[in-house]
Amino acid sequence: VSLYQVQKLLFDVNRDERARARFLAEREHLVGDYELSVDERRAILEADFHTLYRMGVHSLLLGPLAATLGLSFPDYLALLRETKP
């Protein structure tokens, strides 16, 4: 279980300008710095908020990431609430 590493990556992206720039420009390299499972790696690469939330990522790590990606707050909530097959 590497939820800690997923959350650490998000904390770094939210709070460190260099990590944020790498997240936006070279996400596939950034994820290599963290010990992630295949599913976690995919969820980060796709910025899959719904899956990240279901994995147990703290919501206050996801909200700022949504803002970084230019998502409005209502659109972010809609992603969390969507029902997936």
Added chain:
Amino acid sequence: VSLVGAFAASHAPGITGRPMLPPASESEPVLRGYAELRARLEVARPDVLVVVSPEHWANFFLDHMPSFCIGLADAFWGPTDEEFVKIPRRRVQGAARHARALAEGIAEDVDLSSSEELALDHGVMVPLHLLGTTLPVIPVIVNCLAGLPAPLHRCHALGVALRRTVDRWPERVVVLGTGGLSHWPAMPESGRINRDFDQRFLDAFVEGRIEAFLRYPRELLEAEAGPGGHEIRTWITVAAAAGEGHGSVLSYQPVPAWSTGCAVASLDPR
């Protein structure tokens, strides 16, 4: 007494970040409450403002997550989340000498950590903005978030120690707690608000009965008031600092679009 005010208020980032999202019938009572608090702050004429605010991953992660952390710097910067709260980043004057004295006084009874470099997020900056104040600030960050948040009665002990310390000072001090009340922040349930919980808590807060909440079970608190309900910790610290003094709720308004029951309250220190 040197404690000349004990205030508490919600710090929802939407108040400044998404002001037009709720109907005016919901937003106006919140702004009126803050305007009344601002007037009280001006009457109180403090020299120093101690702001007790929750951690929201602005400073700490699960590698090191203190229960309580006091900011010792000459100055701080905030907000960290300016694109979200739409408040321009600015330098906030600290009160380094008093902060160190406060830290040493509190540490006689309650373990706390200290920082020379705290980042201020919406928890501090939204209230400062709405109160229109540039007073020197001593930030005290409380873990209401993750890891091992201090039990509620320890947040009360923090307030008692804070009060005991500032009572030795000639300076005029106001303590302001921020956060809450019930909310499910940035979660699928966002917008859910438990009016009944909020009202019970506010009644206890302004009637000097905060001890009714000091042993509130963690699971029950979270079920009733959401993960954001843990932020009552800062209000408990204020009630303790006020010596369980009575006071009044200046406004209470559930605002689903701002994701919380927005409350503004003031206690008369005893």
